[in-house]
Amino acid sequence: MKDHVHCHHCGLENDYCISLVPIFNHLEKPQMDEVMTLIHSKSYKKGEDIYQSGHTSDALYIVRKGRVKIYRLSESGKEQILRILNPGDFTGELALFNESVHDAYASALSDTDICMIKRNDLQNLLLKYPNISMRILSEFSNRLAQSETQTTRFATERVEMRIALFLVESLDTKSESHVVDLPMSKKDLASFLGTTPETISRKLFEFEDAGLIKQITNKKIEIMDVDGLLLI
Amino acid sequence: MKDHVHCHHCGLENDYCISLVPIFNHLEKPQMDEVMTLIHSKSYKKGEDIYQSGHTSDALYIVRKGRVKIYRLSESGKEQILRILNPGDFTGELALFNESVHDAYASALSDTDICMIKRNDLQNLLLKYPNISMRILSEFSNRLAQSETQTTRFATERVEMRIALFLVESLDTKSESHVVDLPMSKKDLASFLGTTPETISRKLFEFEDAGLIKQITNKKIEIMDVDGLLLI
DNA sequence: CTCAAATCTTGATGTACATCAAGGTTTTTT
């Protein structure tokens, strides 16, 4: 009945939520087992909230399956998407180390499984295994760099360029294909890029007219000319 | 001759650079002494660069005295100020935990003293004293929250509101006075807020006409009506 | 499969803010 709450019961025997996650996957088996005893897991349906701004928080949330959007409401009430979490990403850290109130909203974009670890449990882990701290520090510093890049872009680039950069950076570097799978609706993409759906729509057609991209379906875009896109 | 490089020789005997700094000031005396042996200190004249984007990095920089601006150049070459460091603040962390190349510039806004600790030395410290990690994690999560707030503002607020918010948040909450001391030139402020000096100038005079503020000198602004300013 | 709701597109219009330019002021240098 409470199956879905305790991770060590929530799936296949060997389905370690945390083995996917960069901040834990470097651990030896015995340590991994120890961490596992601290993990709680929970599932969310598409559209459900994982947490809300203003709510108190005492856990780190790790995405095991699905996709999660993190967004804020601006002073004037507009929704602004900060980032999209994919499996392996985590959130909730702000509340973990500082005040215990979320400053953003998290909601499931698809059916999602989350692994949670409680504030105190995590802090004990960090003191016991400094390596985990190092991983989280590394992750934080990545996020910080990314966030500052985003800030710089909002402050200095035109919408057109922000869209172009988003497309290029969405390219899977491993795969040969130059097809981008948009991870969200254009409405959400607009919010993420600080613009409107109308503008996204128009700019994409401009890119297409210029032969830079090809819109295959609503969520699939083939990039024909990466370099050209960046010269916009 | 090398006096300025080794902190334990660089000033008063008891002038522990690190005793000011939140990430170290919780340490006991013996640990503090240990950290001190790892610290290198250096002075910079106003306008001098502390590091440049693209340069390799292997140190954490802590501001002991003075003021430092951290800025980036956008894809299109525009300068964008990310933050201003005051005594006690640190930087260089991005390069510390990930790739070893700076993605931003740091330059001294006034004559500045910096304490440095080398990458390897810091990492050993972190493994030895997990408390320090916790402090840095807390500091990081603060910075992240701040950076995301900034992103949201750029994406959703008009320039007018960004300026108003900047003014209000610059108010020293402790002091009774409602006078804000701008920490930088209006040119730099414009870059920080993602606008132009012209617009800053105009908006400030609009605020003044509306009786919301009073420009005392070029760098001193008295806020007459905090609430009014936020309703812009 | 059907219908309703949500999302996307396209055009017409408006506006916040950048840009350009040129004179005035402050700060820095010597």
Place this chain on the structure above:
DNA sequence: AAAAAACCTTGATGTACATCAAGATTTGAG
């Protein structure tokens, strides 16, 4: 103290993008 350099102000002009509106398409629920 004088000269140079950087900064700030103010006006005139331009434009990138938001907003509003209404039809077209996609998505999802029953």
